[in-house]
Amino acid sequence: MNRCRNWRAAAAIAVAVSSWTGASALSQHKHVSDEELLNLLKDAAPASVFAGATVLNMAPDGTMKVVREGNNGWTCMDPSGTDPMCADAGGMEWGKAYMTKGPAPQRLGFIYMLRGDNGASNTDPYATGETPDNNWIKTGSHVMIVGAEAKSMIQSYPRSPKADPTKPYVMWAGTPYEHLMLPVK
Template sequence: MKYHYYLSLAVMALAMQSTAQADDKQAMLEDALSAAPPTLKDKVTVMDWDNNVLQKGTSNYTCFPTPPQLKGKAPMCMDGPWMDWAKAWMNKQPVEIKTIGISYMLGGDGGASNTDPYAESETADNQWIVEGPHLMIITPDKALLDSLPTDPNNGGPYVMWKDTPYQHIMVPIGPRP
């Protein structure tokens, strides 16, 4: 009789864990999709940070939920060139941009330094910026970046992380939080 009792408890615990995992998966899926434009939401692949596929897509975009170590919100949808960029950035390796790439962060972000790709919090000199909905563009032609400002408060596109391997164009498309 005790065996059946413990077996029932184990089955209930597994069911509760499975429900919690399904809720977590749904929350991650919704968070990741908040970065994508409406025209892509049903076409993107969505992955968690352990590379588990939460949604299989047909486009060349992959969306990720906010990284678990971040405070705030920062879901992102990236095309192929941006996936290469992100892999290099996460591993602190150089990156060679071969084609124009576009990334969507339509859910905004929780903040980042405009000058230091690895800053984890605001300092007096790192131009910390919390951005609302925006696009990010990478280009193989670095000279194109010279025509844009680096000031995130100029009211339009700007270059983030200028003169680093990870420099890119930020294009705000909505209000900041």
């Protein structure tokens, strides 16, 4: 994919991607310096992925800045300020579909969140905070397999609203954005 087009797509996704991880609002984004961001992201994915990834930093006003232009098709960012992640092109495409409430792309995507997440509803993709009935869950170090192409692969994994975050499970089961959560530690 053309680097410029890849960056534009990543920036468009990242403006609102904070909801991927359950962050309540862009205004609550914890801005960090470029140096702090690079330090946070270095453990979000394997070193070989991070080394060649495009790195984006979100300003308090939601604008995106390329901190480092990559060459391996991966994009790393911390859209909520607490949930560093790295996604391949399919993962970024899935994030854009989720953000815009569009159809899940057929393309398979992969997202690393090796530093874990700050929590999200396991049943409501658009929940912005924990409530007594939205099955809030925090998953430690994990990877995500996303995209409509993943649906047949994930059917045999647990789909319970009250998932065990120490074992593989399907998040947002029954929605267009259901995906496989795979804890790695």
